[in-house]
Amino acid sequence: MTMPPRRSDTEVRLVAALTDTARRYLPDATVPPPLPLSASPDHSPGRIRSWVVPVLAAALVVAVTVTALVMTNRGRHYSAPPAGTGPGTVVTLRARTHGLSAADLSKARRIIEARAAGLGANDANVKVTGPNEITAWLPGLAASDVTDLGAVGDLQLRPLVIGAYGPATSQPAGPTAATGGARRTVDPFSSLGFPPPTDTAAWRALSTVQQNAVQDMLERWDCANTAPYRADALTVLCEPDGRMRYLLGPAIVASKDVQSAEVTAYPGPAAWQLSVDLKAAGQQRWTSYTAQHNEQVHPDDPANIWVATVDGKLVQSHGTRKAVNGAPAIWYTPDQRSETRLAANLIGGVLPAPFDVVSATSR
Amino acid sequence: MQAGTPTTELGFEELYRAHWHGMVRVAILLVDDIESAKDCVQDAFLGLYGRPLRNPEAQLAYLHKSVVNAARSMLRRRGTVRRHLRNAELEAVQAADHSVLVSAEHADLMAALRQLPQRQREVLVLRYWSGLAEAEIAAALGIRPGTVKSAASRALTALETKLGDLR
Numbered sequence: 001m002t003m004p005p006r007r008s009d010t011e012v013r014l015v016a017a018l019t020d021t022a023r024r025y026l027p028d029a030t031v032p033p034p035l036p037l038s039a040s041p042d043h044s045p046g047r048i049r050s051w052v053v054p055v056l057a058a059a060l061v062v063a064v065t066v067t068a069l070v071m072t073n074r075g076r077h078y079s080a081p082p083a084g085t086g087p088g089t090v091v092t093l094r095a096r097t098h099g100l101s102a103a104d105l106s107k108a109r110r111i112i113e114a115r116a117a118g119l120g121a122n123d124a125n126v127k128v129t130g131p132n133e134i135t136a137w138l139p140g141l142a143a144s145d146v147t148d149l150g151a152v153g154d155l156q157l158r159p160l161v162i163g164a165y166g167p168a169t170s171q172p173a174g175p176t177a178a179t180g181g182a183r184r185t186v187d188p189f190s191s192l193g194f195p196p197p198t199d200t201a202a203w204r205a206l207s208t209v210q211q212n213a214v215q216d217m218l219e220r221w222d223c224a225n226t227a228p229y230r231a232d233a234l235t236v237l238c239e240p241d242g243r244m245r246y247l248l249g250p251a252i253v254a255s256k257d258v259q260s261a262e263v264t265a266y267p268g269p270a271a272w273q274l275s276v277d278l279k280a281a282g283q284q285r286w287t288s289y290t291a292q293h294n295e296q297v298h299p300d301d302p303a304n305i306w307v308a309t310v311d312g313k314l315v316q317s318h319g320t321r322k323a324v325n326g327a328p329a330i331w332y333t334p335d336q337r338s339e340t341r342l343a344a345n346l347i348g349g350v351l352p353a354p355f356d357v358v359s360a361t362s363r
Numbered sequence: 364m365q366a367g368t369p370t371t372e373l374g375f376e377e378l379y380r381a382h383w384h385g386m387v388r389v390a391i392l393l394v395d396d397i398e399s400a401k402d403c404v405q406d407a408f409l410g411l412y413g414r415p416l417r418n419p420e421a422q423l424a425y426l427h428k429s430v431v432n433a434a435r436s437m438l439r440r441r442g443t444v445r446r447h448l449r450n451a452e453l454e455a456v457q458a459a460d461h462s463v464l465v466s467a468e469h470a471d472l473m474a475a476l477r478q479l480p481q482r483q484r485e486v487l488v489l490r491y492w493s494g495l496a497e498a499e500i501a502a503a504l505g506i507r508p509g510t511v512k513s514a515a516s517r518a519l520t521a522l523e524t525k526l527g528d529l530r
Contacts, residue, residue, distance in 0.1 A: 008519070010519055010522055010523045011491065014487065014491050015492075016469065017468075017469035017473055017476075018488065018491055020469055021469060023388070025388070025397050025400070026384060026391060026397065026400075028384070032379065032380060032383035032384070033405075144398070144402065337398055
């Protein structure tokens with residue numbers, strides 16, 4: 001009888017680390033999800049019930065007829081992109097805004113193609129298949145990879161002016177102006193009677209009465225109904241709980257400044273970060289901004305906090321400890337997939353309108 | 364370890380229930396996030412469903428091979444994003460909402476493991492988590508048993524070096 005070889009200290013630590021990590025991610029009590037098939041003997045592979053073929057055939061005939069009628073009535077013929085032979089997903093995206101121009105649709109098609117490549121589908125086949133519709137065959141991707149494919153992808157890094165805590169109001173249910181929906185157009189800042197502060201220096205320059213007025217306005221801010229989201233102007237955004245409101249200054253850098261984006265492992269804990277690489281002008285603004293707003297220059301000052309927003313929604317807030325000569329890291333999460341989707345959405349440009357995924361079929 | 368537990372001949376549903384946890388945990392250690400890991404395992408079981416494998420050892424071997432392949436595809440897609448997008452210098456800011464799923468005790472080692480070449484990482488996970496023999500690892504990874512041995516040796520040396528650098 002041979003004894004198993006004695007394990008080294010590194011091997012012992014490795015076994016302990018693998019065991020602990022695997023069990024933290026997936027506790028023993030986790031219930032396996034049902035497989036998307038029936039494993040009963042009646043459904044053994046290769047055996048198809050007698051009613052399946054006629055039902056599928058009838059459904060196919062109806063789908064083809066309806067599609068043909070719709071296309072004919074539109075006075076223009078569209079065709080869906082041919083799907084390849086391997087695994088992949090066919091996704092249909094529909095613009096939330098009607099009446100997009102041909103140029104906008106063509107631009108959207110190119111952006112979707114670039115995003116697909118960013119997700120790993122280099123041979124994606126993306127076509128405009130209707131007046132407001134784009135259909136794509138994405139080889140190698142699953143339906144879960146494309147849930148955010150039609151998001152506008154408008155990233156902004158904004159400085160925090162002031163935050164206020166008020167009564168809870170629900171988050172807006174409808175689309176924001178940034179994503180193409182109609183919102184109230186009244187400028188809530190006009191009621192102040194003086195120019196609203198767009199940075200912490202301007203905030204400090206206000207009289208106490210004026211500061212109280214801004215604070216009151218924020219505390220009464222209705223997160224459900226008032227959110228004039230303007231790409232390059234002052235804005236107010238709410239935390240998902242509808243209680244904390246942030247007054248944010250004009251964007252320091254935005255999507256148009258993004259050269260590229262990358263998901264990397266965060267050193268230390270199991271987390272991932274998304275870093276963006278900026279074009280020259282954007283990088284210059286970012287370097288200049290962080291040189292003036294960091295903990296070394298102004299310790300414990302709200303002026304050191306900036307906020308990342310995507311499509312008018314808060315993503316994360318950050319404090320800057322020192323001047324940053326490189327690109328900003330904007331997003332930390334234990335979920336690499338969501339970061340990869342966001343990274344893909346930041347390349348190729350900003351969609352002219354939000355597109356909803358109306359269908360995504362994998363095979 | 365669960366994933367390497369010998370089984371008697373199992374029906375498909377029994378096999379799924381018996382090995383889903385073990386396989387998801389193998390996948391987690393290869394791809395680092397739970398949803399991707401579940402997807403890999405789902406694909407592996409769906410692939411097995413259409414195959415007439417009667418031998419339980421062959422079923423397990425097929426599952427390991429499928430999970431490793433699915434994990435590689437997942438990582439390849441992520442790698443494409445990395446190649447498509449350029450490197451950026453990281454900013455010195457603290458993460459605002461770290462959700463730590465690796466205990467502090469093991470954080471250094473798991474970080475070092477993630478930095479290993481993919482094949483070395485696969486070998487270590489299959490050997491020290493799944494408890495597979497060299498021949499089984501070779502079959503799952505499609506390499507020779509000798510390569511398994513050398514990859515494991517290099518990987519352990521690399522881990523020791525990385526951990527030594529941190530001390």
